[in-house]
Structure formats: structure tokens, C-alpha cells
Amino acid sequence: MARPVIAITGPQRGAFGPRTLVALAVRLYGGRPLQLRPGDAGRVHRFDGVVITGGHDVNPVLYAAAPEVEPRYDEARDELEVAIIDEALERRLPLLGICRGAQLLNVRLGGTLFQELKSRRRRTSNRWTVLPLKTLCIRPGTVLARLMGEGTARINSLHNQAIDLCGQGLQISGTDLDELPQAIEKPDHGPLLLGVQWHPEFLIFMKRQRALFRALVESARETMQRT
Template structure:
């Protein structure tokens, strides 16, 4: 049986470590990862799932806001990933957004972002860490709860921006102790999940591996349906 092809987006240069970890998780659960960068012209491949990875801040122009902090944007990557999201949503591909990826999914759906979080934190630290030192409160009945369990989970934190207003059709399924959004999903889509933390750095924990397993499983189902449809057209 052919492995589902999972597109992993990223910048033109850098971020090799996180992307390698994502690719490793995809392989572990039977997927075939392929890396997509702004200079690539291979967007017409029959991807069966997509991971939008973390990185620079999303340009506030994409959600009609003025810059409030020192800009650290990658406009070429913004353009690439907005295009990938558009194509993926049109084909209803399984999508996992990580950190910046979750923010970009939200912006594509018409949502907005907080450009800085320091002034909004009261019970959580601004310290960046790959270790699971922060708490996630998971919304009962959500897809995220089915994957990682209800109640409280441990997560890491490598972000200085976060989701403010949720985009159209998106449900907030997780928050931290300050109420800052940590997860969004679309309950009417299939598999569309955005998480503010970085599960690729927490792969020893089964709850975080579960996100990649669910993505690959959903992509496999998508691929099987696509091949059956193509074979039906060929007979």
C-alpha cells in the first residue's frame, strides 16, 4: 500500500531541526514527507496531507492590522503557505498547523492575532522553552480532546504572538492558564487542527505523537478515497 504524501512547509533556509522532527514523526506513522519551500514549484503534487510549521511572525497586513512590534516577517513564506492553505482547503486535505502555522490558518479564515503577549500574561511565563513546562486546558468534546485527552496537558512554548479572534468556522479547543488560545480546529472539516505549541519537540510523549498519527491516518484515508475515485474513472 502506498504511503500518504505529507507536504511540510517551511522557510527557504533554516529551521532544519524542527522540520526534520516533523518528517520523522510522519515517517514513524507511515507517511511520506516532502518539504516545500518558497522557491519550489511543485505545488501540483497530489499531497494527501499538509503540515504548516512554525517560524517567523505572520505579517499583520494579512489580517489588516498595523505593525505593533519590531517586524520579523518572511513575506515569501507567507505567500507560499497562504497558497498551500488555499489549495489544501479547496481539496479538503488533512491539515496540521504548528505555532505560526496555526496562526496562519486562523488568519486565512479571517481571524486576527495578538502581536505581543507579554502584557497579557499574568499566570504564565514569557520564557521560551522546548520543555513541557506550561499547562494546556483542553476543551471537552473537541477533536483535540479525543486525541490527547480531556483536562490538562503539558505543553512547551516558543511563541511571542497568538490567536486573538478566531476565524470563520474555527473552534477554540485549548487555552493556557492566561486564557491565551493554544489550539483551534474546524469540527465540520474533517482533520483541520492548529496548535500553538511545538509537538515535534515532545515526541517522547504519546499525547503529542498522537497529533501526527491522526494527521497521517486522515491522510491515508484521503489517499485511499482519491485512488478509488481515480481508478473508478479509469474503468
């Protein structure tokens, strides 16, 4: 059986750990990882699914907002990942956006972001941790609920920005205890189109977290077989 190619985006340098873990999860379910960096822009690559990984904040210029915090942007990466998101939307490819990836997906579809979260925290700690110490409230009837089950789940938290207004066609499928969006999805996309604010690649020892990567690879395989 042919293995679907899953594009995994990231910065030009660094992020070796998370990208390796994403690739491991992709291989686990029969996919073939394709690591893409800003230096690869302009080259022709064939892929059947996409993972937009985490990293620096999304430049507020992309959603017509003024900077509210000290900037840490990667414009070259923004350009690459915007192009890949656009291709995934046009070709109706399955896509999983992780942390920054979820934010950029939302922005590309016309949504906006909260640029800082500390002032909005009431019931959730603002600390960063790779450990599953944060509560995810999964909304029933969503794709996320189908993959991870309804109710609550434990997730990690490595972000200082989050989704504010959802982009066109997106809906919130999970929140934290402060009602800040933790997952978005686009039900009319066809194959999987999901963005999660946490980092499931650091939690692949948990079956519910691996389900996200399994769904992505299976959707990519089905898409590959139809084309």
C-alpha cells in the same frame, strides 16, 4: 499499502531541526514527507496532507492590522503557505498547523492575532522553552480532546504572538492558564484541521504529542483512498 504524502512547509533556509523532527514523526506513522520551501512555489506537487510548521511572525498586512512590534516577516513564505492552506481547504485535506502555522491558518480564515503577549500574561511565564513546562487546558468534546484526552497536558512555548479572534468556522479547543488560545480546530472540515500554538515535534517522546501526527497521517491515508 500506499503511503500518504505529507507536505511539510518551512522557510527557504534554516529550521532544519523542527522540519526533520516533523518528518520523523510523519514517517513513524507511515507517511512520506515532502519538504516544501518558498523556492518551490509554482511547481506541481501532489500531497495528501499538510503540516505548516513554525517560524517568523505572520505579517499583519494579512489580517489588515498595523505592525505593533519590530517586524520579522517572511513574505515569500507567507505566499507559499497561504496557497497551500487554500489548497488544503479546497480539497478538504487534513492539515496540522504548528505555532506560526496555526496563526496563519486562523488569519487565512479571517481571524486576527495578538502581536505581543507579555502584557497579557498573568499566570503563565512569557519565557521561550522547548521543554513541556506550560499547562494546556483541553476543552472537552473537541477533536483535540479525542486525540490527547481531556483535562490538562504539558506543552512547550516558543511564540510571541497568538490567536485573538478566531477565523470563520474555527473553534478554540485548548487554552493556557491565561485563557490565550493554544489550539484551534474546524469540526466541519471533514478530515483533521487542527492548529496548535506549541511545538509537538519537540515533544514526540510523549505519546499524547505523537497522537497529533498519527491522526494527521491516518486522515491523509483515508483521504488518499477515497480519491
